[in-house]
Amino acid sequence: MSRALCRLDDIPDGEGRGFTLAPAEAEALAGGERDVFVVRRGGHAYGYVNSCPHVGTPLDWEPDRFMSRDRAHVQCATHGALFRIEDGVCVAGPCPGKKLRRLPLDLRDGEILV
Numbered sequence: 447m448s449r450a451l452c453r454l455d456d457i458p459d460g461e462g463r464g465f466t467l468a469p470a471e472a473e474a475l476a477g478g479e480r481d482v483f484v485v486r487r488g489g490h491a492y493g494y495v496n497s498c499p500h501v502g503t504p505l506d507w508e509p510d511r512f513m514s515r516d517r518a519h520v521q522c523a524t525h526g527a528l529f530r531i532e533d534g535v536c537v538a539g540p541c542p543g544k545k546l547r548r549l550p551l552d553l554r555d556g557e558i559l560v
C-alpha cells in the first residue's frame with residue numbers, strides 16, 4: 447500500500463522538501479530513518495534519507511533548504527558536501543564517493559508516492 451507524500455507540483459522545480467515517514471514506512475523503505483526529503487528536477491522526483499553520509503547530521507540548515515545556491519546539487523549544511531541530484535553521490539566536500547541513502551519513490555498522476 448503506497449501513499450502520496452505530495453504532488454510533484456507542490457515542490458518548485460530545482461528545490462527540495464522534507465517529510466517525516468511513519469515508523470512502518472521508515473522500516474520498509476529507509477532503513478528505519480524517518481526523516482527524508484524529495485528533490486524535484488523538471489518532471490522527476492528523487493528521494494533520499496535526510497542524513498549526511500559524512501557524520502550523519504540532517505542536510506538542511508533550515509526546513510526545506512536542501513540545495514546548493516545554483517540548485518545544481520544537494521548540499522549539506524554542516525560542512526558543505528555536494529551531492530548529485532540523480533544518484534546522491536558526493537562529488538565535492540569531505541565525503542567524496544559516499545552516497546545519500548535512496549528513498550524509493552513512484553510518480554503517478556502527478557503524485558509522489560512512497
Ligand code: FES
Nearest residue numbers: 498500522525527
Ligand atoms: S556532515 Fe555533511 S558534510 Fe559533514
